[in-house]
Amino acid sequence: MKQETNPFPKTKLQWLWENMKGCRGIYFVGMAGTVVYNILQLTVPYFSGKIVDLFLTGENARENLSTHRDLFYQLILAMVLFTLLRCVIVYGVCMIYEHVSQTVLYRVRNYLYDKIQRQDMTFYSTYRTGDLMTRLTGDLDAIRHMVAWIIRMVIESFSLFAAAAIFFLYTNWKMALCLLVIAPFVFWIIYLFRNKVAPMHALLREKLSQMNTCAQENISGNRVVKAFAREDYEIEKFDKANRDFCETNKATAMVWLKFFPYVETIANLMPLVMLGVGGVFLIKGQLTMGEYVAFSGLIWAIANPMRQMGNIMNEFQRFSAASRKVMELYYSEPKIKDHEDAKEHPDRFDGKIEFKNVSFQYEDGDLPVLHNISFTVNPGETVAIMGETGCGKTSLINLIPRFYEPTEGKVLIDGTPVENLRLHDLRRHIGLATQDVLLYSDTIEGNIAYGDGSIKINDVVKFARYSSASDFIAKMPEGYDTIVGERGVGLSGGQKQRISLARALAIRPSILILDDTTSAVDMETEKQIQHSLKELDFPCTKVIIAQRISTTRDADRIVVLRDGYIEESGTHEELLAKKGYYYELVKLQTGLDEL
Numbered sequence: 001m002k003q004e005t006n007p008f009p010k011t012k013l014q015w016l017w018e019n020m021k022g023c024r025g026i027y028f029v030g031m032a033g034t035v036v037y038n039i040l041q042l043t044v045p046y047f048s049g050k051i052v053d054l055f056l057t058g059e060n061a062r063e064n065l066s067t068h069r070d071l072f073y074q075l076i077l078a079m080v081l082f083t084l085l086r087c088v089i090v091y092g093v094c095m096i097y098e099h100v101s102q103t104v105l106y107r108v109r110n111y112l113y114d115k116i117q118r119q120d121m122t123f124y125s126t127y128r129t130g131d132l133m134t135r136l137t138g139d140l141d142a143i144r145h146m147v148a149w150i151i152r153m154v155i156e157s158f159s160l161f162a163a164a165a166i167f168f169l170y171t172n173w174k175m176a177l178c179l180l181v182i183a184p185f186v187f188w189i190i191y192l193f194r195n196k197v198a199p200m201h202a203l204l205r206e207k208l209s210q211m212n213t214c215a216q217e218n219i220s221g222n223r224v225v226k227a228f229a230r231e232d233y234e235i236e237k238f239d240k241a242n243r244d245f246c247e248t249n250k251a252t253a254m255v256w257l258k259f260f261p262y263v264e265t266i267a268n269l270m271p272l273v274m275l276g277v278g279g280v281f282l283i284k285g286q287l288t289m290g291e292y293v294a295f296s297g298l299i300w301a302i303a304n305p306m307r308q309m310g311n312i313m314n315e316f317q318r319f320s321a322a323s324r325k326v327m328e329l330y331y332s333e334p335k336i337k338d339h340e341d342a343k344e345h346p347d348r349f350d351g352k353i354e355f356k357n358v359s360f361q362y363e364d365g366d367l368p369v370l371h372n373i374s375f376t377v378n379p380g381e382t383v384a385i386m387g388e389t390g391c392g393k394t395s396l397i398n399l400i401p402r403f404y405e406p407t408e409g410k411v412l413i414d415g416t417p418v419e420n421l422r423l424h425d426l427r428r429h430i431g432l433a434t435q436d437v438l439l440y441s442d443t444i445e446g447n448i449a450y451g452d453g454s455i456k457i458n459d460v461v462k463f464a465r466y467s468s469a470s471d472f473i474a475k476m477p478e479g480y481d482t483i484v485g486e487r488g489v490g491l492s493g494g495q496k497q498r499i500s501l502a503r504a505l506a507i508r509p510s511i512l513i514l515d516d517t518t519s520a521v522d523m524e525t526e527k528q529i530q531h532s533l534k535e536l537d538f539p540c541t542k543v544i545i546a547q548r549i550s551t552t553r554d555a556d557r558i559v560v561l562r563d564g565y566i567e568e569s570g571t572h573e574e575l576l577a578k579k580g581y582y583y584e585l586v587k588l589q590t591g592l593d594e595l
């Protein structure tokens with residue numbers, strides 16, 4: 001089979017071991033306990049063999065029973081005590097495995113969540129939410145299962161097999177060899193099975209992710225589904241994903257079923273060998289009746305680990321497929337992160353923004369979306385960005401908080417290239433209200449205060465007033481305590497936009513970026529918002545993407561983009577005088593033939 005190369009700095013087991021830091025000692029105790037309780041399993045057949053030989057079938061059995069009755073009771077007591085001891089150890093070992101597996105799960109889950117939080121925009125457009133959720137749930141559970149069950153089963157099977165083999169060899173090596181000669185065939189079958197089942201588990205993992213993605217997209221896109229009455233189509237789509245997953249599951253199980261009869265036949269040969277060869281040895285006097293009883297009572301300790309190996313291999317391959325996905329996230333690094341020599345900037349920015357010969361292309365895009373963009377926004381100024389849909393406005397403003405990096409040129413704030421600033425410092429001074437508003441399932445107050453948890457309610461109300469949201473909030477049954485978001489009260493598009501604007505303002509940003517934030521509010525409200533934005537009680541540079549002339553008219557400068565190039569720029573009056581794109585737009589929006 002072609003050996004798959006490991007793209008990670010550590011192997012899967014090394015990685016697991018690393019994440020068991022702090023619990024390794026106790027895990028060792030658990031593993032040692034597993035060995036001990038498996039060895040203790042041999043005590044019952046051992047003592048029964050002794051009782052049979054000494055007190056039931058041996059030459060002096062009757063005499064022994066009357067003269068060594070104490071020994072008889074001691075052997076029975078030893079059997080009971082060892083069985084009890086075994087129970088106590090099994091109990092403790094189970095607790096240890098559970099504790100360690102849950103600790104590893106907790107640790108890795110938190111680490112992954114942290115990783116996901118710190119990823120850049122490209123990551124979010126590459127990974128599907130359903131796939132990420134599968135990694136955080138099903139895949140992590142497969143890793144917990146490895147720590148809690150698979151490793152335990154490996155030790156259990158191995159120690160049981162080894163202990164029984166040693167016991168057999170010690171008791172009667174000829175009989176032992178006749179039984180153990182079968183084992184290599186099982187190992188060979190399990191090796192063949194592994195090669196067949198490994199790719200099936202990788203496929204199964206993909207199918208699970210596809211099914212989860214299908215469900216997740218359908219649930220979050222339920223409005224579109226309803227609007228287009230596509231419920232049946234969606235049900236069919238999920239049914240297909242579900243069926244694919246189900247069929248792949250069955251096909252994976254079938255792989256084992258193809259190998260299972262061979263393993264089972266070989267394992268079942270053991271009692272036959274015992275009966276045939278053991279019988280002959282017994283008749284020839286090469287095996288005592290007690291040894292025969294002990295062998296028969298322990299034959300499962302050789303056969304069961306062989307049977308169990310199929311299961312273990314199957315689960316190991318499931319772990320292998322899942323851990324690959326988890327490790328991909330674990331070792332993923334955002335491309336956009338703090339440079340080693342990034343400057344700290346805890347204080348506010350003055351707010352000067354410069355674009356210097358900036359060109360930009362998305363990683364998965366075929367063509368650049370911005371070409372050689374240069375302009376400056378001075379502290380406190382308001383610049384409006386306009387242009388047809390798809391001309392690159394959002395892409396342009398995304399470069400300011402360094403959501404993406406220019407392919408050429410530089411974006412500077414207060415004269416420092418944004419990549420030389422610490423991301424946290426850069427972003428905490430930029431207030432952003434995006435095109436798609438996402439409100440959390442929280443109170444209105446909680447949503448507005450999202451960027452600054454220490455903000456007082458009076459300030460929340462003030463920023464709601466700035467964004468013309470206070471009136472409609474006051475009319476809500478629980479005012480600022482009303483729960484909104486996915487599980488809360490429904491809000492109109494314009495209302496959501498105003499809360500999102502209040503949220504951006506609430507951090508008192510040095511730079512405010514609004515991406516079509518007032519597109520869904522009426523003209524009157526928009527006018528009030530424009531007025532409030534001029535009256536902010538803190539210095540703030542504003543970059544506003546807008547389509548309405550009413551928004552752009554009073555801007556210090558208007559930058560018009562076309563196909564990623566700056567088509568024209570200037571004040572309202574200057575652009576009207578140019579009689580270009582902006583002039584045509586004003587004519588269109590005012591309904592006048594001449595201006």
Ligand SMILES: Nc1ncnc2c1ncn2[C@@H]1O[C@H](COP(=O)(O)OP(=O)(O)OP(=O)(O)O)[C@@H](O)[C@H]1O
Nearest residue numbers: 125362364365369388389390391392393394395396
């Ligand atoms: N994540 C992305 N990956 C690849 N291409 C993208 C991505 N986001 C946007 N684009 C492409 O970049 C171009 C500019 O998109 P952008 O969102 O910046 O336009 P826009 O002017 O803001 O449009 P609108 O006014 O409709 O919001 C478009 O052709 C779009 O298809």
